[in-house]
Amino acid sequence: xxxxxxxxAVPSTTEVRMDPKTNTIVRDGRQSVVNPFxxxxxxxxxxxxxxxxGTVRALSMGIPDTARLLRDAVARGADSATLLSDRAFAGxxxxxxxxxxxxxxxxxxxxxxxxxxxxxxVDGDTAQIGPELAGIMGVPCVAGVSEVIDASEGSLxxxxxxxxxxxxxxxxxxxxxxxxxxxxxxxxxxIAGVRAGEAAEVEILDAVAAGADRARCGLDGSPTQxxxxxxxxRSNEAVELEGSVxxxxxxxxxxxxxxxx
Numbered sequence: 205x206x207x208x209x210x211x212x213a214v215p216s217t218t219e220v221r222m223d224p225k226t227n228t229i230v231r232d233g234r235q236s237v238v239n240p241f242x243x244x245x246x247x248x249x250x251x252x253x254x255x256x257x258g259t260v261r262a263l264s265m266g267i268p269d270t271a272r273l274l275r276d277a278v279a280r281g282a283d284s285a286t287l288l289s290d291r292a293f294a295g296x297x298x299x300x301x302x303x304x305x306x307x308x309x310x311x312x313x314x315x316x317x318x319x320x321x322x323x324x325x326v327d328g329d330t331a332q333i334g335p336e337l338a339g340i341m342g343v344p345c346v347a348g349v350s351e352v353i354d355a356s357e358g359s360l361x362x363x364x365x366x367x368x369x370x371x372x373x374x375x376x377x378x379x380x381x382x383x384x385x386x387x388x389x390x391x392x393x394x395i396a397g398v399r400a401g402e403a404a405e406v407e408i409l410d411a412v413a414a415g416a417d418r419a420r421c422g423l424d425g426s427p428t429q430x431x432x433x434x435x436x437x438r439s440n441e442a443v444e445l446e447g448s449v450x451x452x453x454x455x456x457x458x459x460x461x462x463x464x465x
Contacts (some may be wrong), residue, residue, distance in 0.1 A: 205258035205357060205377075206316040207249045210305060210337070211242040211277060213270045222255040238273050240385050241322025247388035249320050250281040252355055259283045261316070265293055265304050268275040271406040271437040279393035279401025290410040292418050297362060297426035298328075302336035315341065316443040318360070323348055334382035346373050350387055 206216030213236040218432035230457060249260045262277035264270050265288040286308050293304050309315050319341075321334040331347065346364055353372065354361040361374045365384060375381070393401065419425060445455040 205252065205256050205318060206261075207252065207318045207320060208261045208309060208316040208338055208444050209242065209246045209249045209277070210333065211262055211264045211273065212239045212322075212325050212327075213237070213264065213266050214239045214325055232304060233276070236273065238276070239322050239325045239327075240326045241383065242324070243322075243390040244385050244388050245320040245322050245383045246277055246280065246282065247390045248352060248383055249318075250391065251388065252318070252406055253281070256355060258317075258359065261286060263305060263308055264288070265301060265403065268408075269295065271408070274406050275401040275404050276393070277401075278404040279397040280391055281393075281397065284407070285404060286407040286409060288409050288414060290414075290416075290421075292411040292416065292421045295423035295426065296331070296421065297329050297428040298332040298336060299427060300421055302333055302340060302427040303425065304416060305333070305348050305405065306337060306340045307416055308409060309337075309341065313377060317357075317377045319378075321380065321382045323382045331382070334380050338380035341378070341380065343378045343380060344375050344391075345382070347355045347376050349381045350382045352387075415442065 216235040216237040221374075230253050238326055246260075246262065248335040252258075253260050259281045262274050262282045263323075264274055268287075268288070268289050271285075271287050274282075274287055278285055288304050288308055295298075296304065309319065319334075319337060321337070323334075324331040325333075334347060335345050345360055346360075348365045349362045350365050350370065351363040352360060353363060355376070359374055359376045360379065360381070361372065362381065363370055411421060417425075423429065443455075445452040447455070
């Protein structure tokens with residue numbers, strides 16, 4: 205089974221800087237870590253590889269420093285790694301990101317049997333990349349997978365979380381799944397794995413090498429853009445409501461109406 209795990213570098217701290225012109229996160233590589241939902245996806249892929257055989261490729265889009273995180277994926281068991289890195293990809297929303305990632309998945313028979321993504325990224329929380337990739341590829345998608353119950357060369361049986369509870373789904377391959385953070389804990393690398401990671405050659409694809417249409421990349425290819433970002437104002441001001449229960453309720457209503465204006 206050929207598997208690709210999409211992995212995103214996210215800030216390791218809540219203290220992030222925003223570009224005042226593009227209203228996007230400044231990603232300079234310092235203190236970046238792999239999105240924890242994506243590390244869970246990598247572990248699921250590695251476990252499937254142990255059960256069914258095949259290969260696991262780690263795939264990301266980001267600045268050149270992201271290659272460091274992809275080498276760590278190789279150290280933990282991935283067979284190869286690919287990084288989409290070009291100024292043309294910068295500032296992409298989920299649609300432009302999914303388009304770029306799809307280019308690295310290949311066409312026709314070259315495409316993987318299974319693409320795994322984290323349910324969401326902790327710096328965006330959109331949960332859109334997996335379903336959008338499935339749409340581009342024209343394959344089924346199961347989102348919010350919390351357990352892989354059974355697996356074969358032709359299908360997966362998984363448990364997924366929904367707003368109404370959990371359900372068991374059988375999905376034919378090829379497919380895309382997104383996984384919850386608690387589905388698996390990523391293994392530690394072995395000494396041999398660390399050496400393999402250090403020696404790994406991460407495939408770097410710019411827009412030209414990926415065959416990208418620049419009109420569909422980065423800010424130009426992003427129909428969704430941040431107009432304004434700001435830190436919410438906080439106040440310790442308190443209002444004491446006196447009187448009967450009815451008077452206090454009426455006073456509370458007035459306070460809520462004033463805040464809502």
